[in-house]
Amino acid sequence: MKVIVIGPHGKMGRLITMAAASRNDMELVAGVAPKGRSYIGQDLGAVAMIGSELGVSVTDDLESVIELGDVIIDFSTKEMAMEVLELAIAHKKALVCGTTGFHPEEMQKFQNAAKEIPMLYAANTSKLVNIMNRLLELVTSTLKDEIDIEILEMHDQWKKDAPSGTSKEMGEIMAHALGKELDEIAVYGREGASPRKSGTIGYHSLRAGNIPSSHTVFFGGMGERLEITHHSYNWECFARGACDCAAFLANQGPGFYTIKDVLNL
Ligand SMILES: NC(=O)C1=CN([C@@H]2O[C@H](COP(=O)(O)OP(=O)(O)OC[C@H]3O[C@@H](n4cnc5c(N)ncnc54)[C@H](OP(=O)(O)O)[C@@H]3O)[C@@H](O)[C@H]2O)C=CC1
Numbered sequence: 001m002k003v004i005v006i007g008p009h010g011k012m013g014r015l016i017t018m019a020a021a022s023r024n025d026m027e028l029v030a031g032v033a034p035k036g037r038s039y040i041g042q043d044l045g046a047v048a049m050i051g052s053e054l055g056v057s058v059t060d061d062l063e064s065v066i067e068l069g070d071v072i073i074d075f076s077t078k079e080m081a082m083e084v085l086e087l088a089i090a091h092k093k094a095l096v097c098g099t100t101g102f103h104p105e106e107m108q109k110f111q112n113a114a115k116e117i118p119m120l121y122a123a124n125t126s127k128l129v130n131i132m133n134r135l136l137e138l139v140t141s142t143l144k145d146e147i148d149i150e151i152l153e154m155h156d157q158w159k160k161d162a163p164s165g166t167s168k169e170m171g172e173i174m175a176h177a178l179g180k181e182l183d184e185i186a187v188y189g190r191e192g193a194s195p196r197k198s199g200t201i202g203y204h205s206l207r208a209g210n211i212p213s214s215h216t217v218f219f220g221g222m223g224e225r226l227e228i229t230h231h232s233y234n235w236e237c238f239a240r241g242a243c244d245c246a247a248f249l250a251n252q253g254p255g256f257y258t259i260k261d262v263l264n265l
């Protein structure tokens with residue numbers, strides 16, 4: 001499978017390049033970065049700092065290399081992700097998008113693309129997080145209005161979006177288990193929103209240092225509480241998962257896929 005990585009100098013782009021380079025079923029054919037960067041034209045392996053060269057130059061023009069690839073892996077910015085989506089559709093290329101921070105109308109564009117290309121969107125490509133989502137569904141659908149649900153997510157100081165894409169997905173899963181839409185019941189922060197209105201899902205975002213990713217869902221009952229937490233120690237689990245998603249798309253026709261399809265969850 002021939003892979004194009006978007007943003008190979010970024011935190012995720014570097015690790016995805018490293019993970020893809022270590023796989024026998026993948027060949028990296030291009031890396032695409034923003035215009036004006038000093039590293040344009042340099043070897044992808046050097047830009048991603050993987051410790052060896054890959055014989056492929058980093059470009060700032062996706063359209064000029066897109067026909068070389070079977071699948072594009074995008075963990076970049078929401079603006080770039082939208083450009084990548086358009087080119088993927090125009091050239092009928094499979095796309096894995098792990099970028100977060102989209103509005104619902106932008107998310108709808110990924111859904112629409114599925115009519116034309118194999119499209120996999122995953123706000124979190126860690127296996128354990130996606131198994132955690134199953135647990136959240138179980139607890140919520142079992143206890144419904146007997147419990148109060150609060151989500152605390154923690155990330156590094158550089159993260160651009162809040163709340164995290166993962167916590168939005170978690171909220172959606174639990175809202176659906178309650179028979180609601182997340183928009184109807186989400187409360188962002190509790191300032192000015194106390195006492196707690198039952199049936200809501202509270203959101204709390206913390207940004208500090210270089211925390212890679214932590215998500216805790218608190219299920220508050222009377223006289224007891226359950227906390228379900230996922231911590232990542234670095235971003236490698238997400239990069240491995242992104243490559244698994246790309247490999248999965250090798251055998252798929254047009255359609256909208258999620259990591260649940262990859263993991264058979
Ligand atoms: N789905 C998941 O499991 C995960 C998702 N993410 C998400 O992935 C995204 C990226 O995160 P992270 O790697 O930490 O962010 P970084 O800021 O470290 O990396 C973003 C990369 O995108 C590049 N970029 C920006 N604009 C363009 C453009 N026009 N063309 C090509 N490349 C561009 C940047 O280039 P340059 O370096 O030159 O500025 C940079 O390399 C975020 O939305 C984050 O939330 C993160 C981790 C896991």
Ligand SMILES: O=C(O)C1=N[C@H](C(=O)O)C[C@H](O)C1
Binds near residue numbers: 100123164212214238
């Ligand atoms: O920016 C990150 O780091 C992460 N972003 C994703 C998100 O917004 O949920 C996934 C993971 O939490 C790491």
